[in-house]
Amino acid sequence: MANMELQMGPQLEQIHGEIHDNFRALANGFQKLDKIKDSNRQSKQLEELTAKMRECKRLIKEFDREIKDEEIRNPPEVNKQLNDEKQSMIKELNSYVALRKTYVSSLGNKRVELFDMGAGASDPTADDNVQMASAMSNQELINAGMKTMNETDQAIERSKQVVEQTIEVGTQTAVTLKGQTEQMGRIVNELDTIQFSIKKASQLVKEIGRQVATDKCIMLFLFLIVCGVIAIIIVKVFSPIHPFSFLNFSC
Template structure:
């Protein structure tokens, strides 16, 4: 059972001691029926009461170990360990109810009644003696049954708490998984954006270099056009300037003087 529950070595030791005490309690109550002397029966009940106190202490230690290991164990393991703890409590309460039954039949001084319930203060030995003395055998049995019912209810409440804890843990795991996937997508988007920014920067640099080249070409063409225009203007203004060659496609200026000479000759013919 300890291996199936995946207990720590300390928890296995405590669990084993509890089981040993339970076997001793079972054997002890069987022996009471064979004992005829009431004094010996009372001593036997005292020994069994001591073992029940020891079981109660061990169960509390077992519960502390479960809480210490809770953060390191999966939810399913914690649930099974808590179920095992409740099973131990239920078994111990059955011996408590059986002890109450035998206490009513024994005429010796009654000892402290044992109760595993949490929250209230435990009654003193004198108060338990008075209560046990005033109760009938059937009332003691009914009280034991009531204690077992309360224990069953506590077990059910614990199961509900465990189920709610497991459900919350599952929802948390799903939420964390979704957030992890979302973070992964965000990282991928950031990588894509960074790559796009890098490509855009390279493209802007290339466009800048191309624009600078185009400006140089335009400036060079503008200078050529200005030079051509200047040559044309100079040629028109001073056609006799031999330092400037004729521009291809541009006719030389008309010889004004020769036209006048020809005009005079035409007049002579008239």
């Protein structure tokens, strides 16, 4: 089917072009393989062709996924054309796989069988969605698409539930944070009150200290007066002459 006859989006068109580029490379590669006489070089060429077939297999899977994604938006005749093109590409890939097996048998080279071990089957399209889709009728494809859509809807519903739970947890967390913020505000106010009380207490202690210092000076002065009076009394008691007799004489 010609590329211009197919109605496909840019992504599908790009994948479709890459697949056919690989098919052309496979065709040229097998033509060159016929001209190679050395078995080692033939083995190396087969390994390169195997890598190309593996890439084709991956691209066909992508092509199939894109068809399913666009199936709802496309009219039925376009979907039929795209599915027919997909099956045509699968058949062409299988023809290269069969050709590879022929060369492997003729060479008896086990190294190229690494592709089979890596792919999980001897056929690149075996045991995967591409081969299953090629064997389905249009109704089966529609049923499979509806099943996939239902599974997608269920996954979306589970995602919605997770989002709702996340929003609920976020709301609870916001309430908790608000309560903690208010509590922190009260703590800050209490700390301000305590700091003010400490300042007042510090001023009071300073005033008390100044008053105590003043009281000490007064007590020291009184102590000195008392000591002076005691000294005068002692002198008067033990002295034979009155210490202030000269005052009387002068008078």
